[in-house]
Structures are given as C-alpha cells and as structure tokens.
Amino acid sequence: MRKWILRAVIALIVLILGFVAAAWLVFIYPRRNSHPPLRLAHGTLVIQHARIYTSPTDPPIDDGTVLIKDGLIAAVGPNIPIPTDATQIPCDHCIVTAGFWNVHVHFTEPKWSGAQFQPDAKLNSQLADMFLSRGFTTVVDTGSNPSDTFDIRRRIELGQLTGPYIFTSGTPLYPPHGIPFYIRESAPKWLQSLMPQPETSAEAQRIVRENLHSGADITKLFTGSWIQRGHVLPMPLPIAKAAVEATHLNGKIVFAHPSNLAGMQVAIDAGVDVLAHAADDTRGVTPELLANAIHHNMAMAPTLKMFTTTVTIDPHYMDPIYNEVRTFHSLGGTLLFGTDVGYMTDYTTEGEFEGLGKSGLDWKDVLAMLTTNPATRLGQSDRKGTITPGKLADITILSDDPSTALTNFSRVQTVIRSGAVIWQH
Numbered sequence: 001m002r003k004w005i006l007r008a009v010i011a012l013i014v015l016i017l018g019f020v021a022a023a024w025l026v027f028i029y030p031r032r033n034s035h036p037p038l039r040l041a042h043g044t045l046v047i048q049h050a051r052i053y054t055s056p057t058d059p060p061i062d063d064g065t066v067l068i069k070d071g072l073i074a075a076v077g078p079n080i081p082i083p084t085d086a087t088q089i090p091c092d093h094c095i096v097t098a099g100f101w102n103v104h105v106h107f108t109e110p111k112w113s114g115a116q117f118q119p120d121a122k123l124n125s126q127l128a129d130m131f132l133s134r135g136f137t138t139v140v141d142t143g144s145n146p147s148d149t150f151d152i153r154r155r156i157e158l159g160q161l162t163g164p165y166i167f168t169s170g171t172p173l174y175p176p177h178g179i180p181f182y183i184r185e186s187a188p189k190w191l192q193s194l195m196p197q198p199e200t201s202a203e204a205q206r207i208v209r210e211n212l213h214s215g216a217d218i219t220k221l222f223t224g225s226w227i228q229r230g231h232v233l234p235m236p237l238p239i240a241k242a243a244v245e246a247t248h249l250n251g252k253i254v255f256a257h258p259s260n261l262a263g264m265q266v267a268i269d270a271g272v273d274v275l276a277h278a279a280d281d282t283r284g285v286t287p288e289l290l291a292n293a294i295h296h297n298m299a300m301a302p303t304l305k306m307f308t309t310t311v312t313i314d315p316h317y318m319d320p321i322y323n324e325v326r327t328f329h330s331l332g333g334t335l336l337f338g339t340d341v342g343y344m345t346d347y348t349t350e351g352e353f354e355g356l357g358k359s360g361l362d363w364k365d366v367l368a369m370l371t372t373n374p375a376t377r378l379g380q381s382d383r384k385g386t387i388t389p390g391k392l393a394d395i396t397i398l399s400d401d402p403s404t405a406l407t408n409f410s411r412v413q414t415v416i417r418s419g420a421v422i423w424q425h
C-alpha cells in the first residue's frame with residue numbers, strides 16, 4: 001500500500017516538473033532576449049533614375065543610382081556600375097531619402113497586447129498600417145507595456161514579423177500620485193498599479209537601472225503630468241535629476257513629457273535630452289526659456305498633429321504652440337520628428353507635416369527631423385540617417401518631391417530596411 005502511494009507521489013512530482021519545464025520552454029525561454037542583434041538582408045538591390053537626397057544638407061543627385069549589397073549601402077551617385085544579379089526596385093522619377101524615424105510612438109492600443117502569442121499576419125498588417133506605409137524604418141516607443149514592445153521587437157528582429165527597428169523607454173516614470181487623467185481613464189487598475197511613481201531619488205535610480213537592464217534604450221519621465229484637465233503636476237526636481245543621472249551613467253538618454261512651464265523647467269534643470277512634445281500650455285514659455293533649453297542641448301519632438309486631433313484645432317490653442325516650435329527652431333534648437341501615434345489613433349502623417357510648415361520649417365528642416373537629427377540624438381549616426389556607403393540600407397522612397405510640398409513626405413512608395421524591401425505601395 002505504502003509503495004503504491006510513494007509511486008503516485010513520485011509520478012505526480014514528475015508530472016508537475018514536466019509541466020513547469022514545458023511552460024518555461026514555451027512561455028519564458030523564447031522571450032529571454034529583449035534585444036536580438038540586427039539582421040542584414042542578403043542580396044543586391046538597385047534603385048535607378050532617382051532623385052536622391054543623400055542628406056538634408058548635400059545637393060540632390062539627379063538621375064542617380066543607389067546600390068545596396070547585403071543590407072548595407074554599397075554605392076550612391078550618378079554613374080554607378082550595376083551588377084548583373086541586382087534586383088531592380090521600381091522607380092519612376094522617384095525620390096530617395098534615408099529611412100524615416102518617428103521618435104514618439106506607443107504600443108498601448110489593445111490590439112498589441114499579448115504580442116508574443118498573436119498571429120504574424122495580424123501584427124504585420126498593424127505594423128504596416130502604423131509605421132511602414134508612412135515610411136518609418138526606425139521608431140522610438142516612449143512608453144508602453146514593456147513586455148509587448150520587447151515581444152514585437154524580438155519577433156521583428158528574428159524575422160518572424162516585418163517592421164521598423166524599435167527603440168523603447170519601457171515603462172515611463174511618473175511624479176508621486178502623478179498618473180495622467182487620460183491614462184487613469186483608459187488603463188485597467190492593475191496596470192496603473194505597475195506604473196512607477198518614485199517618491200525618492202534612490203527609488204527613481206533603482207527603477208531606471210532595472211528598466212535599462214531589462215532591455216529599455218531610453219528613460220521617459222513625466223516631468224509635467226496632466227493629472228486633471230487643466231492641472232499639471234510637475235515631477236519633484238531631485239527625483240527627475242536622479243533618474244537623469246542614472247540614465248546618463250548607463251550611456252542612455254532621457255525623454256520628458258513637459259506639458260507646461262513647470263514641467264519644462266524641471267526637464268531643463270534635471271538635464272533631460274529630448275522633450276517628447278512641445279509644451280501645450282505655453283504660458284510663460286518665453287524665448288529665454290527656450291534658449292535655456294537649447295543651451296542645455298535639449299531637443300524637441302513637437303507632436304503637433306496630436307494636439308489638433310486629441311485636444312482642439314482652435315487657433316487660440318494651436319497658434320502659440322506653432323509659435324513655440326518656430327522660436328525653438330529659429331534659436332537653433334534641434335527638432336525631431338515624432339507623432340505620438342498609438343496614443344493618437346489616426347496614423348496618417350500629412351497633418352504633422354502641415355503643422356511643421358505652419359511653424360515655419362522648410363523641407364530640409366523636416367528631412368533633418370526625419371533622418372539625421374534623430375540618428376545623431378540616439379547615437380546611431382555612424383549607421384543610420386544618411387545615404388552613405390557603409391551605412392545600413394534604411395531607405396524611404398517617395399513618389400513626389402517634398403521640396404515642392406512638405407506633405408509629399410507622406411507619399412511613400414517603397415520602404416527598405418537593412419537591405420530588405422519591407423513595404424511597397
């Protein structure tokens with residue numbers, strides 16, 4: 001009798017251990033790597049008879065050729081010999097630029113949740129809709145459920161999905177009791193309880209270190225959080241400073257959501273690197289303050305269309321924001337292209353280009369926002385941002401010339417990343 005019980009217990013233990021091992025193999029082991037290495041496509045591609053904007057500052061090459069070999073740009077110029085095995089990319093008077101960046105995106109819509117277990121076709125069509133059809137080859141996620149972003153990134157880099165390269169902040173840091181009202185209204189309670197609101201500098205530093213260690217590439221701070229409509233809560237300066245310090249010690253940069261003057265002042269004083277929005281409450285945001293932000297080497301992603309689509313198009317609200325961006329630019333500030341897509345569910349980009357035009361920017365300024373400025377700010381200028389031999393073949397092909405109208409930046413025809421065609425109109 002006793003032997004029988006012993007055998008049953010052993011069998012049960014073996015069964016449980018087997019179950020745990022199987023669960024680990026299926027659910028945990030494949031997700032261990034939040035940062036798989038970049039994959040380069042094999043083969044040779046050629047784009048001919050194109051107008052090529054190799055960078056925002058170099059003169060365009062007319063009737064030029066770009067040759068791509070094994071994921072990298074091999075040659076660019078007016079007279080490039082074409083290897084016989086090269087695959088032709090269709091180009092009828094097309095416009096070629098370096099791949100676009102969008103430095104403010106989110107994977108917070110319900111359609112991304114549980115990304116590890118969602119079918120390829122569904123995620124591919126979502127990635128194409130949100131990013132690839134808009135010309136983006138690199139995006140910066142400024143705050144989502146990290147496990148969703150890590151899963152999407154891993155599946156893209158392993159070649160299971162087709163998408164842009166993703167940098168991510170992981171979970172943003174909020175002021176104490178400082179979750180914005182629009183997140184409190186939409187996110188489930190259990191998720192809100194996981195959103196870090198450090199109350200001490202030591203806690204802020206610990207959260208930043210853990211976040212970066214788990215696979216985040218930047219830190220995102222709500223230095224000014226709209227905790228109620230009409231009320232911004234700034235992050236205490238010592239906490240913001242501690243978070244910035246811990247991030248910089250790890251060789252990474254910090255994005256901040258400023259909201260108003262107080263949030264902007266905390267960002268400046270703490271040493272934040274990028275404002276993820278223009279301040280939309282512009283009261284007190286003077287040219288002197290903007291000059292001070294620029295003096296502290298702070299860049300800005302204005303997200304103009306987000307304000308017009310989620311707040312109001314009222315010129316009393318928008319004109320001061322356009323003016324803020326115009327002043328920031330005219331004082332020499334670095335602007336980055338970002339739309340807050342994911343929070344904003346309209347993915348089209350024309351409106352952002354129109355807003356940038358209203359802020360006095362020309363097509364070269366906008367091309368820099370889309371390519372060289374973010375590549376430099378994210379420390380990627382040795383491999384992204386311009387069409388230069390030796391760099392990654394990240395290329396956006398347009399059907400119409402943005403030098404004649406800014407909105408032509410949205411007329412995307414073909415997108416190539418690391419030498420692979422990832423989207424075609």
Ligand SMILES: [Zn+2]
Pocket residue numbers: 104105106142340343
């Ligand atoms: Zn956002």
